[in-house]
Amino acid sequence: MIQPRQENPTPSPNSFEFDLEARDGRARAGTFHTPHGDIETPVFAPVGTAATVKAVTPDQLEALGASLVLANTYHLYLRPGEDVVDELGGLHRFMAWDRPILTDSGGFQVFSLSNINSIDDDGVTFKSHVDGSTHRFTPEKSIRIQEALGADIIMAFDECPEPYDRGGVESAVDRTSAWLARGLAAKTRSDQSLFGIVQGGVHADLRERSARAVTGFGLPGYAVGGLAVGEKKPEMHTVLDWMDDLLPADKPRYLMGVGTPQDLVNGVLRGVDIFDCVLPTRMARNHTAMLRSGGRLNLKNAPFARDPAPIDPDCGCSTCRTFTRSYLRHLINAGEMLSATLLSIHNLHTLVSLSREMRRAILDGTFEEFARDFIAAEAAI
RNA sequence: GCGAUAGUAGCUCAAUCGGCAGAGCGCCGCACUGUGGAUGCGGUGGUUGAGGGUUCAAGUCCCUUCUAUCGCC
Numbered sequence: 001m002i003q004p005r006q007e008n009p010t011p012s013p014n015s016f017e018f019d020l021e022a023r024d025g026r027a028r029a030g031t032f033h034t035p036h037g038d039i040e041t042p043v044f045a046p047v048g049t050a051a052t053v054k055a056v057t058p059d060q061l062e063a064l065g066a067s068l069v070l071a072n073t074y075h076l077y078l079r080p081g082e083d084v085v086d087e088l089g090g091l092h093r094f095m096a097w098d099r100p101i102l103t104d105s106g107g108f109q110v111f112s113l114s115n116i117n118s119i120d121d122d123g124v125t126f127k128s129h130v131d132g133s134t135h136r137f138t139p140e141k142s143i144r145i146q147e148a149l150g151a152d153i154i155m156a157f158d159e160c161p162e163p164y165d166r167g168g169v170e171s172a173v174d175r176t177s178a179w180l181a182r183g184l185a186a187k188t189r190s191d192q193s194l195f196g197i198v199q200g201g202v203h204a205d206l207r208e209r210s211a212r213a214v215t216g217f218g219l220p221g222y223a224v225g226g227l228a229v230g231e232k233k234p235e236m237h238t239v240l241d242w243m244d245d246l247l248p249a250d251k252p253r254y255l256m257g258v259g260t261p262q263d264l265v266n267g268v269l270r271g272v273d274i275f276d277c278v279l280p281t282r283m284a285r286n287h288t289a290m291l292r293s294g295g296r297l298n299l300k301n302a303p304f305a306r307d308p309a310p311i312d313p314d315c316g317c318s319t320c321r322t323f324t325r326s327y328l329r330h331l332i333n334a335g336e337m338l339s340a341t342l343l344s345i346h347n348l349h350t351l352v353s354l355s356r357e358m359r360r361a362i363l364d365g366t367f368e369e370f371a372r373d374f375i376a377a378e379a380a381i
Numbered sequence: 382g383c384g385a386u387a388g389u390a391g392c393u394c395a396a397u398c399g400g401c402a403g404a405g406c407g408c409c410g411c412a413c414u415g416u417g418g419a420u421g422c423g424g425u426g427g428u429u430g431a432g433g434g435u436u437c438a439a440g441u442c443c444c445u446u447c448u449a450u451c452g453c454c
Binding site: 129276 | 408409410411412413414415416417418419420
């Protein structure tokens with residue numbers, strides 16, 4: 001049985017302040033203060049859907065140098081129920097992660113995982129993907145659940161539409177703003193910071209309309225939603241360029257659901273501070289190792305059967321220091337759960353350490369060179 | 382030794398009256414971006430145990446033979 005940590009870190013007197021420490025071009029290095037410690041940016045947040053980062057233990061996450069972890073409101077509401085988490089002392093104690101936690105609003109999952117019954121200006125009625133039961137989320141309900149869960153950063157309930165359906169994007173922009181106002185009004189806890197989400201798809205005028213509305217609430221941080229949902233890469237970069245101009249410089253920017261090592265570099269290059277993504281752990285479960293500079297290794301592939309090399313000879317993670325590709329392939333082939341753990345550690349290390357290196361380069365004033373080399377190396381592959 | 386039953390893809394099995402030899406799994410590979418260890422997509426795969434016969438046509442009917450399982454002297 002896992003014992004939750006007992007010590008309670010002293011809350012920063014400046015909780016939810018963001019110190020912008022350095023800039024290099026549009027790239028930024030900063031520190032976001034939360035009641036559970038500081039988040040040094042740029043940062044990559046591993047995703048722990050149901051109060052766990054899947055096959056990775058908190059000790060392993062800590063060894064990786066992770067600070068912020070994302071948990072999912074939709075999943076925790078359905079199972080075990082936010083009341084259970086609340087009763088057991090809140091998310092930090094429940095999942096034994098004493099550092100900063102961010103919860104999603106449930107908006108995206110309602111659209112991507114459940115069966116939607118109806119969506120209107122008031123909220124969304126949907127059927128659970130677990131048992132088919134009917135539920136309803138509203139902006140107020142999402143805040144109530146997230147307050148019961150108790151993460152440091154909580155997200156406004158939003159609508160994430162198809163990026164190329166302009167009519168759908170336009171109504172999602174206005175609905176997301178209206179829902180943010182209601183979520184803010186429903187908020188009662190002062191030890192959680194609410195981030196607003198900018199929508200607008202790939203349309204400049206809609207991104208601007210959304211950003212103006214959302215930043216008007218003077219929130220402690222802002223998220224860019226509706227990207228990495230099927231649009232082309234150059235379009236994502238263009239939207240991020242717009243966002244850098246539209247979002248206040250003195251607040252953290254969070255690019256939701258992204259991404260690959262290349263996405264992180266391209267995001268930081270355009271002023272993004274926070275990332276989260278399921279890719280490193282999902283690919284780990286699907287036998288794929290992310291390589292730092294482009295490329296992936298599907299370790300299930302036959303040629304690795306007798307390969308004595310580590311996944312990445314230049315990687316310093318515990319998996320690469322310890323195990324051969326041959327052994328990892330054997331674990332996968334034998335159906336051993338350990339393969340998901342070892343690959344998750346490698347994939348998370350790739351993104352967490354890349355974020356840390358980018359931070360250092362920004363502080364040193366060498367980030368533009370770092371990014372140029374990184375993108376050149378990727379192009380050479 | 383005699384008898385019964387069964388041999389079809391790597392595995393488990395389909396294939397109507399004799400009418401283009403198939404499926405699932407595995408294997409090989411691809412995808413995966415605000416997470417279900419999920420899922421989706423594509424590919425490889427056969428001397429139908431062997432040999433002969435009947436027939437326009439045989440996995441299917443006939444003969445011989447080999448192998449396996451069960452039963453009986």
